[in-house]
Amino acid sequence: RDARVVVYEAGQFFGAHGDAEGLRSPRRAWTFVAYLKCPSSGGALHFPELGQTMACAAGHWALWPNYAGGRPTRATVHEAGRVGEGEEVEMFTAVGGRGRVPVRARKVVVNLWFDV
Secondary structure (H helix, E strand, C coil), rough: CEEEEEEEEECCCCCECCCCCCCCCCCCCEEEEEEEECCCCCEEEEEECCCCCCCCCCCEEEEEEEEEECCCCCCCCCEEEECCCCCCEEEEEEEECCCCEEECCCEEEEECCCCC
16 A cells, blocks of 8 residues: 655646556555645646546546556556646645645645555
8 A cells, every 4th residue: 555645836747657566565456546626727637548537626536457467557557737727725744854844736636556
């Protein structure tokens, strides 16, 4: 199991990638993503191989497998689109033992990866 809260500022995005293997989790069989905060434009989740896009909307979530036939699949390679304008929210995060660091975010996502 592995989890992460990802915070995006205006203009940020995450290029195409698969989730089958992670640094802390040797096998990520499944991915769960939930939107906590979304910008007024941009930030969609796109699956190029499937031709599917999920608009960024707070409260929306997705769950998908990262393996097919026991091997990592390219079908669920995905990318997070560039974040546009929108209301910012101030959050605090712990970075490198420096204590609470303020972060201004337009998009906040929770990622959970697990094997069953």
